[in-house]
Amino acid sequence: TAVFYLVESAWGKKLEKYGNKEVAKEVLTRAAKGEGFVGIASTEPQSGSDVAGFRTVSRKENDHWVINGEKAYISGIKEAKDVDGGYVLLTMTKPEERSRGMTLFYLPVNSPGITYGFYEDMGRCGISTGWLKLRDVKLPDEYRIGEVNKGFKIAMEGFDRARVFVAAGCIGPALGLLDYVVDYLKKRVVFGKPLAKFEGIQFPIVDHWAKLEAIRLLVYKAAWAMDKFDAGEMSLLEAARYSAMAKALAPEESVLAIQEFMRSLGAFGYTKETPLERALRGVMSYFVGAEGGQHIMRIILASDLFGREFSPTKD
Numbered sequence: 001t002a003v004f005y006l007v008e009s010a011w012g013k014k015l016e017k018y019g020n021k022e023v024a025k026e027v028l029t030r031a032a033k034g035e036g037f038v039g040i041a042s043t044e045p046q047s048g049s050d051v052a053g054f055r056t057v058s059r060k061e062n063d064h065w066v067i068n069g070e071k072a073y074i075s076g077i078k079e080a081k082d083v084d085g086g087y088v089l090l091t092m093t094k095p096e097e098r099s100r101g102m103t104l105f106y107l108p109v110n111s112p113g114i115t116y117g118f119y120e121d122m123g124r125c126g127i128s129t130g131w132l133k134l135r136d137v138k139l140p141d142e143y144r145i146g147e148v149n150k151g152f153k154i155a156m157e158g159f160d161r162a163r164v165f166v167a168a169g170c171i172g173p174a175l176g177l178l179d180y181v182v183d184y185l186k187k188r189v190v191f192g193k194p195l196a197k198f199e200g201i202q203f204p205i206v207d208h209w210a211k212l213e214a215i216r217l218l219v220y221k222a223a224w225a226m227d228k229f230d231a232g233e234m235s236l237l238e239a240a241r242y243s244a245m246a247k248a249l250a251p252e253e254s255v256l257a258i259q260e261f262m263r264s265l266g267a268f269g270y271t272k273e274t275p276l277e278r279a280l281r282g283v284m285s286y287f288v289g290a291e292g293g294q295h296i297m298r299i300i301l302a303s304d305l306f307g308r309e310f311s312p313t314k315d
Contacts, residue, residue, distance in 0.1 A: 010162035037085025077130030123281025
C-alpha cells in the first residue's frame, strides 16, 4: 500500500501539474478509483542516480513521438498492465545536452512496441518490480509532460516529493513493530525475570524509539515543506533540503532499529514466525535505492550546504 501511494501520489502530481489536462483527468480519475495505475519509469540498466546520463531517447515525427530505450527496476509492472495503467517516462530529446535535453511523457504500459519482464525481489511482496524495453514506441504529443527539453526540473520535483513518502514508508514499519517487540519482551522470562527488565535490552530499544520519533518529525517537516512549495511559498531548493534529509536518515535508522528488534528476540527473531524479517526485507529496498541512493542524498545536502561548486557531480 505504501509503495502504491508513493508512486501514484508523487508522479500523478507531476502529470496533473504539467501534463495535458484531458489526459491527466482521464488517467488520474481511473487511478483514484483504483481502476488505473500511475508510476515512474526512470532508472535504466546502466544509470539510476545519474539521471542526466539516461539513454532512452525520443524524437519528434510529425504529430507524434518515437521512443526507444530500456527502463529497469520499475515498481508495479504487473499491476499497471492488469489495469491498463502507465508511467511517467523520462527520456532524452537532446542527449548531448544531458539535463538540459530531457523530456517527460506519459507512457501507457500496453502501448505497441513495449516488451517487459520481472525481477524477483527479496521483499516488497505486495507489488511487482520489472523492466521495460521500448522499440519505436509511438506516443501522441498530448502525452508529453511539460515543455520539450525542460523535463529535468519536473523530474527533480517528482523525486523530491517521492522521497517524503519513502521516508514515511520506512519509519512506519519500524514504529509499528515497536509494540510487538515490547509486548514480547515483557512476557519472555529469562533468569526468573522478564527480558524487559534488563537494561541491556531496554537501552538500545529506547534509543531507536527516540531516533525514529525524531525522524518522524523530520518527515512531517518535509511534507509541510513540499506543500509550501506547491503553494508557491517556498523554493524547491529549500523544500528538497528536508526531503533529502528525511530520505537520508529514515531508511538507515529503520534498518538498524529492526535489526536491533530481531536481536532482542534472540533465535525467535530470526524466524519467519515474527513480522520482523518481512519488514526488514521491505525497508531494505529503500535503503539500497528508490528515489535516489543514500549517498546521493548526502551529495544533495552537501551541495546545498557548501555550494554547488563543491558538488562532485559538477565539472
